[in-house]
Amino acid sequence: MSPKRSSASKREFTRAKRSIPGGVNSPVRAYGSVGGTPPFIESAKGCRIRDIDGREYIDYVGSWGPMILGHAHPKVLAAVREAMKRGTSFGAPTVRESELAEAIRRALPSVQKVRMVSSGTEATMSALRLARGVTGRDRILKFDGCYHGHSDGLLVGAGSGVATLGIPGSPGVPKAMTDLTIVAPFNDLAATRQAFEKWGRDIAAIIVEPIAGNMGCIPPVPGFLKGLRALCDEFGALLIFDEVMTGFRVAPGGAQRLYKVKPDLTTLGKVVGGGLPAAAYGGRRDLMDRIAPAGDIYQAGTLSGNPLAVAAGIETLALLEAEGTYETLAARAGALAEGLAERAHARGIPFTARHVGGMLGFFFHPGPVENFAQAQQSDAAAFKRFFAVMLEQGIYLAPSAYEAGFVSLAHRPGDIARTLDAAEIAFDRVARLR
Numbered sequence: 155m156s157p158k159r160s161s162a163s164k165r166e167f168t169r170a171k172r173s174i175p176g177g178v179n180s181p182v183r184a185y186g187s188v189g190g191t192p193p194f195i196e197s198a199k200g201c202r203i204r205d206i207d208g209r210e211y212i213d214y215v216g217s218w219g220p221m222i223l224g225h226a227h228p229k230v231l232a233a234v235r236e237a238m239k240r241g242t243s244f245g246a247p248t249v250r251e252s253e254l255a256e257a258i259r260r261a262l263p264s265v266q267k268v269r270m271v272s273s274g275t276e277a278t279m280s281a282l283r284l285a286r287g288v289t290g291r292d293r294i295l296k297f298d299g300c301y302h303g304h305s306d307g308l309l310v311g312a313g314s315g316v317a318t319l320g321i322p323g324s325p326g327v328p329k330a331m332t333d334l335t336i337v338a339p340f341n342d343l344a345a346t347r348q349a350f351e352k353w354g355r356d357i358a359a360i361i362v363e364p365i366a367g368n369m370g371c372i373p374p375v376p377g378f379l380k381g382l383r384a385l386c387d388e389f390g391a392l393l394i395f396d397e398v399m400t401g402f403r404v405a406p407g408g409a410q411r412l413y414k415v416k417p418d419l420t421t422l423g424k425v426v427g428g429g430l431p432a433a434a435y436g437g438r439r440d441l442m443d444r445i446a447p448a449g450d451i452y453q454a455g456t457l458s459g460n461p462l463a464v465a466a467g468i469e470t471l472a473l474l475e476a477e478g479t480y481e482t483l484a485a486r487a488g489a490l491a492e493g494l495a496e497r498a499h500a501r502g503i504p505f506t507a508r509h510v511g512g513m514l515g516f517f518f519h520p521g522p523v524e525n526f527a528q529a530q531q532s533d534a535a536a537f538k539r540f541f542a543v544m545l546e547q548g549i550y551l552a553p554s555a556y557e558a559g560f561v562s563l564a565h566r567p568g569d570i571a572r573t574l575d576a577a578e579i580a581f582d583r584v585a586r587l588r
């Protein structure tokens with residue numbers, strides 16, 4: 155059963171498909187895995203989002219993470235409005251870019267220098283070029299189910315076997331690129347060690363989501379991240395934490411602060427731009443000083459450090475410094491995750507929910523879910539039914555079983571309670587499926 159969609163969104167979706175591939179500017183927005191028509195959004199405020207028929211939803215997508223303060227926060231809007239008065243883009247250095255860089259450095263001590271870019275994809279692509287340039291090595295290692303944007307070497311599927319050479323995850327990705335990408339199961343230190351024993355001195359870097367947020371929400375098992383740090387040190391590879399999603403989401407200093415593991419490079423995005431196009435990569439000074447024009451490794455961008463995005467980012471990070479921010483986010487995400495699990499289990503539905511800071515995920519799976527293979531065993535039909543009934547009741551979840559959910563400081567206990575009431579009905583409908 156796919157979510158019934160308003161005629162206005164249906165009409166606009168048909169129109170959009172005439173000009174835009176799949177009618178959307180990013181694939182997951184098209185509701186491919188849940189069916190039906192995606193609501194076309196008119197506006198959003200706080201924790202609520204409104205579609206073009208005026209239907210309102212409690213939003214747990216939050217633009218895939220950036221809207222941690224809630225939508226249209228007055229102080230962020232004011233900061234952007236103020237910046238706009240002075241122009242929208244200069245392609246030249248500005249004082250505020252240093253302010254944002256300094257704010258990032260204060261929050262993440264491992265980031266001694268940082269370069270702004272415009273998307274998470276750019277951030278991870280650039281961090282990997284830096285790692286390859288510094289080490290003189292060509293191979294990289296990533297984990298199955300982790301997503302780091304759509305640059306060629308990272309759009310790889312796992313081959314068969316434990317730690318394998320990647321296989322192209324999309325037509326157009328040259329095999330020559332994916333041959334340089336080793337894929338290991340997330341949370342599997344033994345398999346990662348095996349890969350290093352086989353390709354060790356050729357591996358420039360490990361890139362990892364320290365908390366996997368692109369296959370639901372899967373935290374690292376105890377010792378996993380520290381083990382990756384040790385492996386990189388043993389074999390002379392760099393450790394890159396892709397904190398595009400977890401940075402400023404799970405703790406002021408991201409997952410690296412939560413788990414006390416220091417990466418060599420970190421990538422950031424989403425929250426750091428406060429909802430405008432901004433991302434970043436940064437890390438050890440000796441590494442970052444190899445980036446042009448300080449060094450010889452090239453990376454550039456017309457809109458990097460854009461004044462409007464920088465204004466939104468500075469204001470967002472400043473507001474997140476308020477006392478109790480991350481306790482509040484964790485309390486909201488925890489109440490939701492635990493409330494969902496309680497209601498599913500009360501109906502005998504296999505269900506596992508995880509939450510870290512202000513992000514959460516759930517699986518229609520008895521658990522544990524510690525890697526992509528286990529995540530893929532989840533009941534897709536149950537998710538689809540749950541999603542549809544929640545959307546009908548005004549709860550806007552990520553339209554994929556393999557995405558994380560996000561709460562904001564604008565979600566109140568009453569919003570969580572309303573969501574759990576809707577979940578009672580949705581789980582009843584799932585139970586009838588079984």
Ligand code: KE4
Nearest residue numbers: 180218273274275301302303368396398399
């Ligand atoms: P962007 O290029 O989409 O800004 O960032 C890529 C990226 C890099 N690293 C991590 C950990 C990410 O989660 C992402 C992007 N996340 C997806 C959702 N899980 C963005 C949504 C979309 O693709 O439309």
